[in-house]
Amino acid sequence: MERDGRRLSTVELTAGAFTLLAGRDGDPWAQAARAAGKETGVPVTAVTLGSDLEVRVAEGCWEDVAGLTEGGALLVRPDGQVAWRCAGTGADHGRRMERVLRRILDR
Template sequence: METGRRPARRRRPRPARQLPGRTASGGGARPGAVPAAAGRPPAALGPEPADDGRARRRRSRQRARRAPGLPLRLRRGDRPATGPALPRGRRPHPRRGAPGSRLPHLWVERHGRRVSTLDLVGSRFTLLTGADGDRWIRAAREAGERLGVVVAAHRIGPGAEVDDPEGDWPRLAGLDEAGALLARPDQFVAWRAGAPSDDPAGELERVLARLLARESPAEHGGPA
């Protein structure tokens, strides 16, 4: 006898939701682990086998032995080969001492202390001359007084105020013993000259006036 009721519908089981970090088999992976990318074998995500440091060093030594060229002995206790001392160079750099270049460095002695020629330049213009540059020293003092600026002056040479025992300063600065150069406070060469002219103070005064954008009395027939 029919009752008019339809048979109960059998429901299909829903697949379990796969959480990040868990495999489909339900294994207990670490929470927060990144799931394997599609198409990539799971073995590729595993940690790489740790390489022994001794093995790496052994392979490096083997490659060095097979490499052409001179062997490099870098073991402890090895010392570099020694030979005769190199001769001292006597040819200066073509830009040393030229206007616009950095003031040449040379170790000298002043007041019993070892200083660099760069240390002679402070926050002022500085005139550096050779062993026979006495006239330039007086000219720097006179030109500074006329313009109202402080111009330091140093004579560099064997036995001079700034002692250069080897006499290397003229060669490094591209000067002779009576030549001079004027250094700016930033240790760059602003001007260079050979032996002093008949009026070294007037010549230096004109140079300083141009550097300071001032009018020089010497250019207008003033006292020189």
């Protein structure tokens, strides 16, 4: 992965915060994760990989390794463990992300 011309790892990208990593067509998941973070009071950093120049990745490479389609996403806990994964686009992103985050936080 690359940000601002600098190579970085997923560990660097997700360190210390709840972070949603979405495939290049996963912006609905990213928006839903940010909103769920606000609703629960737990900030969630959300990055749509490869859809814009924020974080560039080799085409298809990241999704293949993560076991996702371009519309999928995964949520990483602050300790670096994957807490949740949706391989595809899914439905009702907002409600689903809030439910996932509340379940992880036990709230």
